[in-house]
Amino acid sequence: MGLVHATERSRKQRIIxxxxxxxxxxxxxxxxxxxxxxxxxxxxxxxxxxxxxxxxLRGCAMPGNRFSDIFLSRPTRIVNASVEELVxxxxxILDLGHQFLLASELIELxxxxxxxFGAVQSFARYYPVEEWRTALQRYNLTIPSHDDDxxxxxxxxxxxxxHTMVRAYTDRSATGVRHVIISGPSGIGKTAVAVxxxxxxxxxxxxxxxIVVLSAEIRSLEHLYRAIGVTIGMKLIGTExxxxxxxxxxxxxxxxxxxxxxxxxSGLSPEAMLLDLTxxxxxxxxxxxxxxxxxxxxxAQASEVSLEPLTEVQCRRLFWRIYRNAHGQDIDPDDVTRLxxxxxxxxxxxxxxxxxxxxxxxxxxxxxxxQVIGGIAAEALTIxxxxxxxHQPVTxxxxxxxxxGVVHQSPEDLRQILQQLERRQIVTLRRNEGFVMHDxxxxxxxxxxxxxxxxxxxxHIAAAIHTPAMLREENTTHYANLILPHEVLAVLELxxxxxxxxxxxxxxxxAVHWRMIWIRYGVCAEWCTITDEVARVIGEGHALYAxxxxxxxxxxxxxxxxxxxxxxxxxALRVAEQRGQADIWAMAALECALHGLQMIGIAESERLMLRxxxxxxxxxxxxxxxxxxxxxxxxxxxAGQLQQALKTNDEALTLYESTQVSHGRGDAHANRGLIYxxxxxYELARQELIxxxxxxxxxxxxxxxxxxxxxxxxxxxxxxxxADARFYLVKAFRVLERSGGLNxxxxxxxxxxxxxxxxGDGRTAVQLSTAxxxxxxxxxxxxxxxxxxxxxxxxxxxxxxxxxxxxxxxSAHLIDLVLTxxxxxxxxxxxxxx
Numbered sequence: 153m154g155l156v157h158a159t160e161r162s163r164k165q166r167i168i169x170x171x172x173x174x175x176x177x178x179x180x181x182x183x184x185x186x187x188x189x190x191x192x193x194x195x196x197x198x199x200x201x202x203x204x205x206x207x208x209l210r211g212c213a214m215p216g217n218r219f220s221d222i223f224l225s226r227p228t229r230i231v232n233a234s235v236e237e238l239v240x241x242x243x244x245i246l247d248l249g250h251q252f253l254l255a256s257e258l259i260e261l262x263x264x265x266x267x268x269f270g271a272v273q274s275f276a277r278y279y280p281v282e283e284w285r286t287a288l289q290r291y292n293l294t295i296p297s298h299d300d301d302x303x304x305x306x307x308x309x310x311x312x313x314x315h316t317m318v319r320a321y322t323d324r325s326a327t328g329v330r331h332v333i334i335s336g337p338s339g340i341g342k343t344a345v346a347v348x349x350x351x352x353x354x355x356x357x358x359x360x361x362x363i364v365v366l367s368a369e370i371r372s373l374e375h376l377y378r379a380i381g382v383t384i385g386m387k388l389i390g391t392e393x394x395x396x397x398x399x400x401x402x403x404x405x406x407x408x409x410x411x412x413x414x415x416x417x418s419g420l421s422p423e424a425m426l427l428d429l430t431x432x433x434x435x436x437x438x439x440x441x442x443x444x445x446x447x448x449x450x451x452a453q454a455s456e457v458s459l460e461p462l463t464e465v466q467c468r469r470l471f472w473r474i475y476r477n478a479h480g481q482d483i484d485p486d487d488v489t490r491l492x493x494x495x496x497x498x499x500x501x502x503x504x505x506x507x508x509x510x511x512x513x514x515x516x517x518x519x520x521x522x523q524v525i526g527g528i529a530a531e532a533l534t535i536x537x538x539x540x541x542x543h544q545p546v547t548x549x550x551x552x553x554x555x556x557g558v559v560h561q562s563p564e565d566l567r568q569i570l571q572q573l574e575r576r577q578i579v580t581l582r583r584n585e586g587f588v589m590h591d592x593x594x595x596x597x598x599x600x601x602x603x604x605x606x607x608x609x610x611x612h613i614a615a616a617i618h619t620p621a622m623l624r625e626e627n628t629t630h631y632a633n634l635i636l637p638h639e640v641l642a643v644l645e646l647x648x649x650x651x652x653x654x655x656x657x658x659x660x661x662x663a664v665h666w667r668m669i670w671i672r673y674g675v676c677a678e679w680c681t682i683t684d685e686v687a688r689v690i691g692e693g694h695a696l697y698a699x700x701x702x703x704x705x706x707x708x709x710x711x712x713x714x715x716x717x718x719x720x721x722x723x724a725l726r727v728a729e730q731r732g733q734a735d736i737w738a739m740a741a742l743e744c745a746l747h748g749l750q751m752i753g754i755a756e757s758e759r760l761m762l763r764x765x766x767x768x769x770x771x772x773x774x775x776x777x778x779x780x781x782x783x784x785x786x787x788x789x790x791a792g793q794l795q796q797a798l799k800t801n802d803e804a805l806t807l808y809e810s811t812q813v814s815h816g817r818g819d820a821h822a823n824r825g826l827i828y829x830x831x832x833x834y835e836l837a838r839q840e841l842i843x844x845x846x847x848x849x850x851x852x853x854x855x856x857x858x859x860x861x862x863x864x865x866x867x868x869x870x871x872x873x874x875a876d877a878r879f880y881l882v883k884a885f886r887v888l889e890r891s892g893g894l895n896x897x898x899x900x901x902x903x904x905x906x907x908x909x910x911x912g913d914g915r916t917a918v919q920l921s922t923a924x925x926x927x928x929x930x931x932x933x934x935x936x937x938x939x940x941x942x943x944x945x946x947x948x949x950x951x952x953x954x955x956x957x958x959x960x961x962x963s964a965h966l967i968d969l970v971l972t973x974x975x976x977x978x979x980x981x982x983x984x985x986x
Contacts, residue, residue: 167264170257174245177252178203206244210879238262239271246278247875255279255287268355273406277979288322306345309457313345313439314352316455317408320437321353329455331430331438333447336459339500339592342441345459346410347582349439353408363410363582367543367645371417373428378678380409382644385637386890387674388711389897389966399432400967402974403890406435413591414442423450430454461497468492470499471506477575480510500590503577510576521596524578531559532569536589537609539579540597541649544642545586550635556616558609585638607653613646614658618665640673647682656689657696664699667706672855674891676707680716683707698728702740709747712894714932718748738767738776746783750933754791761787775816778807782820789827790936797827815856818847822860825867830938834867841867858887862899869906870942877907882977889970897970898928902935902943904973909946914953916976919962921947926964 175185184202242261245253253261262272276284313332320330334342350361364383370376377394384403388394398404411429416422422444429438430451440447448456462470471492475483491509495501501520508523528536538554539546546554552566559566570587573579579587589597598606635643643662650659663670663683670679683704690697705720721744728737741764745757752760765780781804788797801824808817821844828837841864848856861884868877881903888896905920921943928934935943962972 163264167261170261173257174253178245178248181248181252183248203244206247206875207240209873209876210240210244235267235271238265238267239274242275243879244875246275247879250278255283259287306341306348306459309459310345310348310352313349313457317349317437317439318353321406321408327453329453331440331451331454333451333454333456334439334441334459335443335445335447335456337443337498339498339590340459340461341499342459343412344499344580345457346412346439346441350408350410351583359407361408361410363412365543366411366413366415372420373425376425376429380404382641382675382678383638384409384890385674387893388677389892389894391713392967395432396967400971401890402886402978404433404436406437408437408439411438411440414440415444423447426451462499462502463497464492467495467497467502470502474503474506474577475510477577478507478510480506481512483509500592504592507576507578521592522600524593525596525600528573528578531561532573534559534609535566535569536573536578536593537597537601537606538613539587539589540594540601541606541610542642542645543588543594544638544645545582545588546639546642547586547636550586550639550642553617554613558612558616585636603653606649607655610646610650610653610655611658614650614655614662617643618661635669637673640669640675644675644678651682651685656686657694660686660690660694660696660700664696664703667703671706671710672853676710679707680704680711680713692727695731698724698731698733698736698740701727702736702743705740705747706743709743710893712931712933714748714751718744718751721748734767735771735773738764738771741767742776742780742783745787749787749790754787757787758784774807774810778804778816778820781807782816782823785820785827786823789823789830790938792830792936792938792941794827794831794938798824801827814847815851815853818844818851818853818856818860821847822856822863825860825863829863829867829870830942834871837867838864854887855891858884858892859896862888862896862903866899866903866906869903869910872910874907874910877903877910878977881907885973885977889974894931894966895933897966898924898931898933901927901969901973902939904976905943905950906946908976909950909953912953914950915957915959917950918947918954918959920969920972921950923962923964923969927966927969930964 178185185204242253242258246258258275259272261267279287313334316329316332320328334345336342347363350363354361362380362383364380366376366379370379374394377398381388381394381398381401384407386397386401386403388397411426414422414425416425422442426438426440426447427450429436445456445458448454468488471488487509491505492502495505504520504524508520511523525533525536534555535551538551548563548567548570551570552563555566561569570579574581574587578593579589582588643666647659647662659682663679663686670676683700687697687700687704690700701720701724705717705724708720709717721740724740725737725744728734728740741760744752745760745764749757761780761784765777765784768776768780781800785797785801785804788794788800801820804820805817805824808820821840825837825840825844828834828840841860845857845860845864848860861880865877865880865884868874868880881900885900888900892900901920901924905917905924908914908916908920925943934940962969
């Protein structure tokens, strides 16, 4: 015990020593710390701000006394501080100049305060490459083992792969191993090993390692890139293909990705797929599971681990564990020996044989998987049949929603069924994300289930997972919070199977009722294709045609494809008016006024909004009335009619308060912040945006929060607070580059131009702003009078800074401009994966 206390004491003393040096450097440059009490107020207009003021302006909720403890030689608080508090404090200091906190000191501080390695990497951009790499060697990386990594006694293999991937992530050597191929036949445990490796290295990596499940739908390279993109939560922008989107994605730079079950298709070998990936994503590190061997011979910087069958002792241990969990009775030892001999040491074969034997099946090893399915009780079999249709993990709650019309069990009973299936290893709970089924069992279930039974089951699922209440936007947050990103992908898999079985009407209802969920989770591109196909099949005479075209227009609108948006929504307006679907007409008008604003103009947008407003008032839809006022406020603000914008925004906020809809209230505060920005009152604008940020963070809405951060960055740039502008723009860019639409990225480019101007780089400001203007003209997406006036003023100042110097124009292509923004924010080698 004395040694432990001595170690803790020495750790705190070292923190004190480093912080004392940093404090002395800051004071020599007349930078005050400003550490005070919790309720100390600070002046945001002050010409010189203390360090604690700068931290608070970054949105960090760290109180003054916590900051005081960090710098007044009381290290207990810093040891127990959150990662966010520590990272924000270090970033504020480094924004003043990396000479205040040397790389070696920062690395030591991070290790002493137990900051995860993934968060440490975010500081790389502040230092010269060589200084950072030298300091990084001092960071002590330890990979913890887990008690639940009982993967058929393969701990040595798991540890070896984990250390290989961590070394690849930290060293980034041009010659070292960067990819690991786990090969072996079906049933030998490749996926289990890969998942265990992810669980081992995630604490060091400080991020969730995505597992990209490669189902039978992967028939081309574009499908492969789409699977990766959707898994990590990316959205397509405009008409770009997935392959191009992935090649320019910051989210995949220096990232670790698991590709589960990489197999070839006709005309495209798995080696060719992986070669294309490694060439297109040179900084991404892959863990690949495949039944093919020899990948490491054709893939540069790859090593291969070929899994061997289990030993006889391991086989018996696994058999008896599963057999007892399945409540098997006495069994002849000779039968066990024969079953194990016919299992060839493959874990899944042993699991299937043990389950079949426990159910009393005849010992037929050629039909072991079919015997397992035949021995499952009826209600458990329905759950298994649902899991056989999808490859993504799904939670108990999601499964309960899917089988609500078929399996009449309470959530607790459903949990017990799944736990029993898990104990028998018929299903697996993957990383607490949800339940999945092994491919061999999945194939057996599909072979034993007739096509008409699958169609009937799909019909029950479709009826269970959509409800008219989901069509109401005020319920969106509630339903979206009940489903996880990989479950959205699972439902997309079910939609594909529904289309194969001709359940077109069910697909149409899912498109309409789940519209906001599809938008929130970034799968608009897939639904643009699906809704076009479904609309062609059902025809204009179908009652669902107008709602379907409304959903289609909304999907195209969130991708920034204005012409297709207006075409689909105008079709919805026409058909809805013909059929007397007043609610669909009003919702389509609201969507068209917002997403088609640049094409139809201010006057037509206002006309549609006012007519929709009157319709919603007749229908007594308070939430949608508030949405109309809020959208009108945005339109008036863009047009420069600022007093009218404030008036309609007041109406929206009043209605949102009365209906207790926090998401809408967040949008209203964000729009009010934009109005105050165009008026030039940056303090009021910031206050409104902070309110919006707090609401969206409570609702766990990262895209909305990022959009608010983008506006705060704009205010900070206009306010000449370059460090704050960069901080918020980087935070917004990390999210919006992955999940933002075309309009979001255009504003990112404009605000980066403002940041460059605030940092005194007139040349980059002129280049970005001019190129963005040309791109907006090409896309028919002007800024609006009010924002255009701000940009013109900024350009005049930028031209004054550069004088008579010639400025080379930038390419007016979105991908090139986003790459320029990324380089300006991160430098040539971004080291983040957020």
